[in-house]
Amino acid sequence: ASKRLSGRPFTAVVEGNIGSGKTTFLKHFSRYDNVAIFAEPIDMWRNCNGYNLLEYMYTDAKKWSFTFQSYVQLTMLRIHQKKIVQPIKLMERSVYSARFCFVEKMQRDGLMLPPSVSVIDEWFKYITSMEDTAVDLVVYLRTTPEVAYERILKRNRSEERTVPYDYIQALHEIHENWLYNKTLHTCPAPVIVLDADLDISVISEEYKRFEPHILNKIPVGAKV
Numbered sequence: 001a002s003k004r005l006s007g008r009p010f011t012a013v014v015e016g017n018i019g020s021g022k023t024t025f026l027k028h029f030s031r032y033d034n035v036a037i038f039a040e041p042i043d044m045w046r047n048c049n050g051y052n053l054l055e056y057m058y059t060d061a062k063k064w065s066f067t068f069q070s071y072v073q074l075t076m077l078r079i080h081q082k083k084i085v086q087p088i089k090l091m092e093r094s095v096y097s098a099r100f101c102f103v104e105k106m107q108r109d110g111l112m113l114p115p116s117v118s119v120i121d122e123w124f125k126y127i128t129s130m131e132d133t134a135v136d137l138v139v140y141l142r143t144t145p146e147v148a149y150e151r152i153l154k155r156n157r158s159e160e161r162t163v164p165y166d167y168i169q170a171l172h173e174i175h176e177n178w179l180y181n182k183t184l185h186t187c188p189a190p191v192i193v194l195d196a197d198l199d200i201s202v203i204s205e206e207y208k209r210f211e212p213h214i215l216n217k218i219p220v221g222a223k224v
């Protein structure tokens with residue numbers, strides 16, 4: 001109830017590997033006019049004052065990881081802070097997956113060095129100390145790395161052409177440990193897990209199963 005007093009809408013963030021079907025998921029929920037949907041601001045990452053930081057990062061991660069993730073954190077914060085009139089906010093990814101999945105991975109691979117991670121982390125701690133970035137539900141689109149990788153190849157995003165399978169495998173493990181096994185970092189909210197390996201022809205049934213939670217009709221713990 002306190003959340004209502006602060007005027008923050010019910011906020012759900014959709015998390016999952018690259019190729020886990022987040023865009024398809026958001027499209028399903030775009031039919032509800034009481035839900036404000038925010039896709040990842042990938043076009044901002046592709047054009048920061050004319051620079052395609054996403055391409056820079058995939059071309060030379062050691063040189064550009066900090067720059068890229070620093071901008072990602074800013075663009076995601078802007079979305080967390082966006083005022084909406086609808087009672088429900090549905091976001092693709094968050095400052096949490098930025099820090100706990102992607103920065104985590106770049107740190108492990110030595111692509112972002114400890115001083116840089118420390119600066120990103122100081123910003124993260126400050127940003128997440130604010131009510132704006134509070135989250136009420138995490139929707140984990142759980143895939144196998146094989147299925148995710150297949151979809152990446154099919155989608156054929158130009159910047160992702162050099163992404164190797166073991167990067168997707170590693171990101172899968174990080175998402176699993178963060179949101180499923182809960183052994184890596186803290187979850188910002190209760191998590192519902194969807195089987196995102198399901199084919200696009202049947203996956204709307206899976207979305208529908210969890211609509212009551214995502215549309216804030218029943219508490220997360222309630223049995224479907």
Ligand SMILES: Cc1cc2cn([C@H]3C[C@H](O)[C@@H](CO)O3)c(=O)nc2[nH]1
Pocket residue numbers: 018040042054072076093094095097098099102160
């Ligand atoms: C929050 C967050 C999203 C995000 C996406 N990406 C990459 C993965 C995909 O190739 C592309 C679009 O999600 O950007 C990243 O490197 N770091 C990120 N951090």
